[in-house]
Amino acid sequence: MQKTSLFIDTNIILDLLDDTRNxxxxxxxxxxxxxxxxxxxxxxxxxxxxxYYLSQKNxxxxxxxEFIKFLSKHFKILVFDRDVIDExxxxxxxxxxYDFEDTLQAICAKKHQFxxxxxxxxxxxxxxxxxxxxxxxxLENHIK
Numbered sequence: 001m002q003k004t005s006l007f008i009d010t011n012i013i014l015d016l017l018d019d020t021r022n023x024x025x026x027x028x029x030x031x032x033x034x035x036x037x038x039x040x041x042x043x044x045x046x047x048x049x050x051x052y053y054l055s056q057k058n059x060x061x062x063x064x065x066e067f068i069k070f071l072s073k074h075f076k077i078l079v080f081d082r083d084v085i086d087e088x089x090x091x092x093x094x095x096x097x098y099d100f101e102d103t104l105q106a107i108c109a110k111k112h113q114f115x116x117x118x119x120x121x122x123x124x125x126x127x128x129x130x131x132x133x134x135x136x137x138x139l140e141n142h143i144k
Contacts, residue, residue, distance in 0.1 A: 004039045005039070005042065006041050006042070006117075006118050007043070007078075008031075009118060009124070010047050010050055010105065011119060012027045012030065013043060014054065016028055017059065018055065018058070018059070023135065026120075026134070026136045030118065030139060041075050042076040043071065043077060044078050044104070044109075048068055050101075052068065080104070083111070087107050088104045088107045091107070102119075102121060102124050102125055106125055106132075110127060118133060
């Protein structure tokens, strides 16, 4: 049986880190479920710098660095290259409503053969072969 593998979007990581965000509990439950059930969870390498940059005004440096260590230990960190960037640019040039950063995450997930991407973003770009769901939807479908 193939191990469930999930690509986790930036907003889920931000939710996990910041307990004042509206989706904190669902994101926390999702990650706890994944870790307890040995699911493969991944993020792209740029999510780490994005999370650090966006959170450094509200969260201590110590806590952020410890959180990054947690991510590094428990998440597969995927890298992307020029091909992913070029494909993302091409898509965004044709689909003006697509957010560049979100599209980059989706193409990175696709390149590394992750077919499920978890996000709370309602406007996340729809790409072939990528199932986009929220933490709440995932939990409803996987916890009996």
